[in-house]
Amino acid sequence: MTTFLIFTSVAIAYCQLRALNDCSVLKKYKLQYLSLKDSSAYIRISQDSVVEYHHHEKYTLRAKIDWTNDCEYDMTLTSVTIPDFSYRPGDVMHVRIDRIEHDIIYYISTINGNSWEGKLRVVR
Secondary structure (H helix, E strand, O other), X not given: OHHHHHHHHHHHHHHHHHHHOOHHHHHOOEEEEOOOOOOOOEEEEOOOEEEEEEOOOOEEEEEEEEEEEOOEEEEEEEEEOOOOOOOOOOOEXXXXXXXXXXXXXXXXXXXXXXXXXXXXXXXX
């Protein structure tokens, strides 16, 4: 019985660790911002591009993506229709996924020397 419990604990820990590093959800699902006041804001990411929708899809941010590994990418802004947005087309944002727990993605973004942490929820 003790051996079974140890094996089960190790197997569960391995699966959880593996899930923390599995960033494939970035390319398959809609992701909803949890760290913005705009609860309608969401993202769709593909292999080579990203589109963010804000204020019930009234405004968008579009960018090209260059994946540096499975959980990190640089996105070059190509167009922004969000009023008074701080960044412009041509600016490059580096995004690193810190961890994924229970469909919540924790990330760190850096652009023009400014960094912040945020959260996204996977929408299945």
